Amino acid sequence: MHELVGALRTYAWGSRTALAQLCGRPVPSAHPEAELWFGAHPADPAHIRVDGLQQSLLELVRADPQHELGAVAPTFGGRLPFLLKILAAEEPLSLQAHPSAKQAQAGFERENLARVPLDSPMRNYRDENHKPELVVALERFEALAGFRPPLRTVALLRALGVERLNPYADLLAAQPDSAGLRTLFTTWITLPQTALAAMLPKVLDGCVRYLAEKSEPNSGAKEFAAEARTTLELAEAYPGDAGVLAALLLNRITLQPGQGLFLSAGNLHAYLRGVGVEIMANSDNVLRGGLTPKHVDVPELLRVLDFEPNELPIVEAEPVDHTLDGSCSLRYRTPAPEFALRRFELAAGAVPVPIPRSGPGILLCTSGAVRLLQGADELRIAAGTAAWISAGDTVVHAAATGGPAQLFCACVGEL
Ligand SMILES: [Zn+2]
Known part of the structure; x- marks a missing residue:
């Protein structure tokens, strides 16, 4: 066994306090620290420390896969098949989904044939692997994941009291299934910028009004308060982004410390805030639909999305x-x-x-x-x-x- 030193990734959505505090370093840190990677990913491998010297885990595994990986080495092509991270999100991450293994193989081949360079920011498929992922909350962790059962979404849209949302709520009420969700999501995510610019402010007004309304006495907390607040936060971080509307269709999830969230192929998700341990298959295949300055490919996202509504994909320990x-x-x-x-x-x-x-x-x-x-x-x-x-x-x-x-x-x- 060897000490393993993680690779620190600084992204704008990271935290200046969470990772530094966890690691016992002074706060605030110089940059927003988003992820600490423990794995043998070629983009940023962790390092083992031997006699005061550091060696990349990637090189260690490559030099002797039989000893390092044992019997599983041939199954995973001599590579460590998983990547472990600590993740600290201060701001929302992109709206995204990951392909199945079959979709990844086809997509990788297609982009190779089209000669899209492997390191191009336009590339969707950087490898042939699927990317199931599991995040376990170390503190309260907020996320959007999977499509909410449609009739609950109809209730949310009606609760916001926005006239422009009525035709969409009617559409979903008339077809409260995966086909209805596909139609509505596709409509929203492809809305022309002018239509979006007319509609989004009304939706945000609706959220503000909804949050300001007094709830009935003894009725407890407002049913969709978290959803309305999240919509406002997303619109502030990504003004004019169609992902803000699309996010209205997703389950709003709060994980308590120790609870996990598993994201299988095609599950549309966005992490909002929190610190967690994340483990995933060693792949870079991400299809984004918005809420990001990175490459967005809506047609390809639509191709891999699973529109089957589900209850929360929470994994209890x-x-x-x-x-x-x-x-x-x-x-x-x-x-x-x-x-x-x-x-x-x-x-x-x-x-x-x-x-x-x-x-x-x-x-x-x-x-x-x-x-x-x-x-x-x-x-x-x-x-x-x-x-x-x-x-x-x-x-x-x-x-x-x-x-x-x-x-x-x-x-x-x-x-
Ligand atoms: Zn993901």
Whole structure:
């Protein structure tokens, strides 16, 4: 096992406090810090530290895939199949979806034939892989994901009391299914700029009015308050963007710490705010529909989107094991073959617990500090740092040092 130092990504939507605080660095940071990558992605691999020297995890895996990845090496073309991140969003990220494996293969080939350079910002498909992803909240985490059941969306549109929305609400009420959602989403996301400029201010006025209206006595919080506030926030960050309208069709999700959100192929989503641990298949294939200065390709997005309305795709942590002295392990179940994620809550002073894994693993500490033990070897990692465990390594045990600690274990999923 080796200490693994993450690669810090600074994007405008990042936070000047969240990652620095988590890692114990001074705040505010010099730049908005968005993501800390722990993986062997060619764009920004993490580095292992050996005897004070750093080596890229990508090079380490390439040099000896059999030892580093073990039996799964041929299945994933000799590459580490997952990428683990800590993500800190201060502002909304783009409205996006990821293709299925089949769509990614076809799209990659199509763009190769059209000779779109691999590093072109116009490129949709940078590889042939799908990109299932799971985000686990470390604090309250807000997101939009998946289409809301249509009749609830009709109720939301009517609640805003905007005349210009009535024909759209009627349309969806008449066809409250995936076909109705496809029609409405397609109409909105392709609205000419002039129509959009006429309609958006009315919708925003409706949101302001809705939030200002007194709710009925004893009726509790307003039903769509979060949705109305999010619409206003998105419009402020991306004025005149069709994605603001489209976002009205999505489930507004708040994850509590420890809860996960799984995004399968075709699920339209946008992260809004929060800090989380994210794990995904090692791919860059993103199709964007708006709320971003990056490349947007609406026709291609429409081709991969899954319009089937769903309830919230929330993944609860499943307790797997616990010790008498208060440590426990929890699992996040997803269908992705590329990754599996477990969380360990390590109690102060508790005995070391074994960390089960199949093949290679990345152990990431997200609070407190952890002592990792492997035979006679010992490695200490603090919040914001990780350890790389080769497939060839024997079992690793983990214990909190000092106060309680939290540790995530990422490894390859069950094939
Ligand atoms: Zn995504």
